[in-house]
Amino acid sequence: MALTGLFLCFFLIIHLLGNFQLLLPPEEAQLQYNLYSDFLSNNLVVKIISYVLYASILVHTLDAIYLSIKAKKAKGSSYVKDKRNRASKWYSRQMMLLGTIVFAFLVIHFKDFWFPYKFGDLSSDINGNKDLYTLVIVSFQKLWYVILYAVAILALGFHLLHGFFSAIRSIGLYNPTYNRIVKSVGVVFAVAITLGYFVIPLYIYLNA
Amino acid sequence: MNSFSLLSEAINNRIVMKIHLKIWRQKNQNTKGQLETYTLDDVDAEMSFLEMLDMLNLKLAKQGERPVEFDHDCREGICGQCGVMINGIAHGPLKNTTTCQLHMRSFKDGDTIFVEPFKAKAFPVIRDLKVNRSALDEIIAAGGYISVSTGQAPEANSILVSHEEAESAFDSAACIGCGACVATCKNASAALFTSSKISQLAKLPQGKKESNKRTVDMVNRMEDLGFGHCTNTEACQVECPQDISVLNIAQMNYEYNKAKLVK
CATH class of the missing domain: 3.10.20.30 (Beta-grasp domain)
Incomplete structure (x- = not known):
């Protein structure tokens, strides 16, 4: 859980940095973004990493389902009066729900961008690269689509807020000072990823 | 008066x-x-x-x-x-x-x-309000002890333990095994209880040789007894009467991962 989670965190950074190219001036962004996409889909190293990524998503999901079933079995009957929530953050208890939202979003995300790019019939830009840029820009002209993204990214943000430091704990970092640092880094990371991923659809929508 | x-x-x-x-x-x-x-x-x-x-x-x-x-x-x-x-x-x-x-x-x-x-x-x-908590005893029985006789109290300067380590081990040892951590945990995990014993012993030089076996045996026993897993919600420490730190759980994870790697 921790290892796949941290790998996915690493991927989020790379994916975000790549997507920042969408914020360039339109003509430049189109050529650069399509060139970048073409480079990613034809590079062997990236290809290997992408398979690790698919595997990580799958293992992370299956592990979550397994652990949820295990927790359900370990719990006794429920309390009539239950105030245990006072002791922990809501998002630390709702990782499965937040993860499910992120997973549902991923299905839509793959269907709308990954699938058309890999198997669809995309037109080419003037350099002859598949025009993923236009597909992205057109998609984010719709307000409901931007809202869908905002909800999913917010869920992702809370997922990371708990997930990042939790993963480091599961690996076994127990030094109190380092743990304080990791917790702060985790908050900065979660906020940065949330804002970063939200800025792009918002920018595209507002500049339409 | x-x-x-x-x-x-x-x-x-x-x-x-x-x-x-x-x-x-x-x-x-x-x-x-x-x-x-x-x-x-x-x-x-x-x-x-x-x-x-x-x-x-x-x-x-x-x-x-x-x-x-x-x-x-x-x-x-x-x-x-x-x-x-x-x-x-x-x-x-x-x-x-x-x-x-x-x-x-x-x-x-x-x-x-x-x-x-x-x-x-x-x-x-x-x-009524009485529950059978002997599962916690079983976790201790799986390895929460030093199996060789360490004899009399050793001469204080022959095996050095720093003040910080001694204090930290004592903090872990303060667990009274009441089971509030299990009752509070949304996954009914006994990680805080088990880890307090594992890290108490891991911090001290006595019984170092069997520390890998001890950790794996205790963690496996905890799993077998039907406790849930830890998802680091940290609720256990909040409700613990002894304020046992959740960092004990991190140390247990470290000891467990280490034991599995060297195996």
Whole structure:
């Protein structure tokens, strides 16, 4: 859980940095973004990493389902009066729900961008690269689509807020000072990823 | 002021409360339990929570009813025997306090108090508020000890333990094994209990040789006994009467991962 989670965190950074190219001036962004996409889909190293990524998503999901079933079995009957929530953050208890939202979003995300790019019939830009840029820009002209993204990214943000430091704990970092640092880094990371991923659809929508 | 006037003043200033109780009654492991309602009219604010339950039991016994069974021993907050869910919180509303150290002054006149046993699959109810926590003993039996005789107390300078390490080990050793962490955890995990013992022993030089085996055996036993896993919600430390740190769990994970890697 921790290892796949941290790998996915690493991927989020790379994916975000790549997507920042969408914020360039339109003509430049189109050529650069399509060139970048073409480079990613034809590079062997990236290809290997992408398979690790698919595997990580799958293992992370299956592990979550397994652990949820295990927790359900370990719990006794429920309390009539239950105030245990006072002791922990809501998002630390709702990782499965937040993860499910992120997973549902991923299905839509793959269907709308990954699938058309890999198997669809995309037109080419003037350099002859598949025009993923236009597909992205057109998609984010719709307000409901931007809202869908905002909800999913917010869920992702809370997922990371708990997930990042939790993963480091599961690996076994127990030094109190380092743990304080990791917790702060985790908050900065979660906020940065949330804002970063939200800025792009918002920018595209507002500049339409 | 003589002792008589002190006593009469205490009696005159006594705060007496009416308390409604909703207590979990369950005949044995195989029957279904339910909440029963009782009312006590003259609960003294200076009574401990367990004394209030004693008062209820006296009343029930006089009426020829079966008293409410609950675990308790030292009533000084150090043995770990008492432990019930009070208004949905393990050991009640106060921080870092066992049930026996909770006093009725924490409640108001006319309050309704829900009292339920700790609930987890690994903690079957024996009767009423009494649960079988021997699963925790089984985890200790799986490796929470040093198996060679270490003889007399060693000469203090022959094996050096830093002050910080000694203090840290002592903090971990402060766990009284009450089971509040399991009752509070949304996954019914015994990670805080198990880890406090594992990291206490891992911090000290005695028994270092068997530390890998100890960790793996204890963690495996914990899993076999049907406890859940830890998802680091940190609720356990908040409700722990001894404020055992969740970083013990991180150290247990470290020791476990290390043991699995060197294997």
